[in-house]
Amino acid sequence: MLAILGFLMIIIFMILIMTKRLSAMIALMVVPVVFALIGGFGSKIGPMALEGIKSVAPTGIMILFAILFFGIMIDAGVFDPIISKILKVVKGDPVKIAIGTAVLALLISLDGDGTTTYMITISAMLPLYKRIGMKPLVLAGIAVSASGVMNLLPWGGPTARAMTALHLEMGDIFTPVIPSMIGGVLFVLFMAYCLGRKERKRIGVAEIDYSTMSMVAATSETAYLKRPKLILVNYLLTILLLVALIKEVLPATVLFMIGFAIAITINYPNLKEQKERIMHYADNALSVVSMVFAAGIFTGILSGTKMVDAMANTVITHIPTALGSHFALITAILSAPFTFFMSNDAFYYGVLPLLAKAASGFGIDPAAIGRASLLGLPVHLLSPLVPSTYLLVGMVGEDFGDLQRSFLKWACGSAIVMILVALILTIIPF
Known part of the structure; x- marks a missing residue:
């Protein structure tokens, strides 16, 4: 249930800002509060939001x-x-x-x-x-x-x-x-x-x-x-x-x-x-700093409700056993959406150890999983949870959603090139 709520929250948030139904700042504050209420966390919204801020x-x-x-x-x-x-x-x-x-x-x-x-x-x-x-x-x-x-x-x-x-x-x-x-x-x-x-x-x-x-x-x-x-x-x-x-x-x-x-x-x-x-x-x-604090509410509720943990566990447990030998490549691919939808702290301190532990069961070195986890980072900076990107769009006077629409495909291209180089040079095992 928490995982479903988390995925729905992310999807609706992205739709709202990319279709310009809401500004990124308003969406960062309103969307997580609504989903926290739906999930029955009404009494905990304040402390979670404050922790994020x-x-x-x-x-x-x-x-x-x-x-x-x-x-x-x-x-x-x-x-x-x-x-x-x-x-x-x-x-x-x-x-x-x-x-x-x-x-x-x-x-x-x-x-x-x-x-x-x-x-x-x-x-x-x-x-x-x-x-x-x-x-x-x-x-x-x-x-x-x-x-x-x-x-x-x-x-x-x-x-x-x-x-x-x-x-x-x-x-x-x-x-x-x-x-x-x-x-x-x-x-x-x-x-x-x-x-x-x-x-x-x-x-x-x-x-x-x-x-x-x-x-x-x-x-x-x-x-x-x-x-x-x-x-x-x-x-x-x-x-x-x-x-x-x-x-x-x-x-x-x-x-x-x-x-x-x-x-x-x-x-x-x-x-x-x-x-x-x-x-x-x-x-x-x-305008920039207010966006940062709005993002704090989003990350605080996402983490405080444990939605982010449920989402990560759902993805990891649904990886077929037959693909276990390709766990490093899977980690590299997952690192792009994971670091896009959650903070670096949540991914590297929360999800990465789980991925490394799962991979060890297939005989894959934790160092290879660590290297793989870095290859999706070009996508990370276009995340609405990265404060410095709001500074960037503020300085050029552009809309955050426009930046995502125009450059997410290029960011994915960078990640793909980096993953291919890593595979060709056996930096990570295939």
Whole structure:
């Protein structure tokens, strides 16, 4: 019964947001409450929802201050030289711009943090996309696809969870999967090429006056915000923040709060200017952070009612014994929908040990199951339960459902390529 309720809740939720009957934020709050009532959990809705909200609170606060920090860096002109360099290389050709976007997103994704990737990539490329008429949705799709592949890095989260859940080392799980990651990267570049060609066919190759594009938004309205004399200081501050994030010197939430405080004080010491800058980003920050907390209600009820456990057990127990020898491949395939419909914590700490235990009965090494569990991750970032993706669509001004409709098939393509590489190179047994 719980499994059926869980599957129905997910299906109805997806239908509502993809048909635009409800906004993602409203659906995240209303749908789980309705199904919790149907399941007889009325008296427990409050505690479950609060538990979910508490679990996402650090992420929501981190995103809030990440928006403010990178917003200050953008206003001060930190990314203008990067954009100028990209412009000189890609010209006005949508194909080169799309591929350049993919390369930039892949490189920035090395820090393992989707929020940072989106903030920098979108800030650098969105003005160019708008200038030549390329769809911002293409920019968002390339960024999320690149981040989805690079999400396998050990410091990105899922790999560390898999290692912890199965008590294995990086050499057991991550190192063997590197060739699959390379396959995923090549697919993302191929995807960018295809999307670029489609955009080139639609709008042609633009002629751009590079003297006017060398500094983004260097108009009379925003020129006073630029801080060219502080650019080295701002670069140093940004690099130090990224290094601290990678090395986990402090929790990411605290680092972004401190980074923002330093950035706004250095660049805009006047209190009136500080208030103006915060107000300028308040709209975007509010829409994104409110979505994060709405997702907390969804995950809290999904986990608190044990629907997520029932769904996982239903799937595992319905795998035919005859397919037991192919359990690694089955795990790789299941990892895409499982990580899409549930949080990484729920999948890697709750479901993965069950999969590994079931596979051991067929003589399959738990390390192979751990590696297989990572191969569906490109699909994960398009899940409505991933907070950073709301930041992405908010920055480009697009609808979450539109992003899913347009790029779920590409995300599945990335996962398929990674699985095929893993099978061909016997990273996982067939």
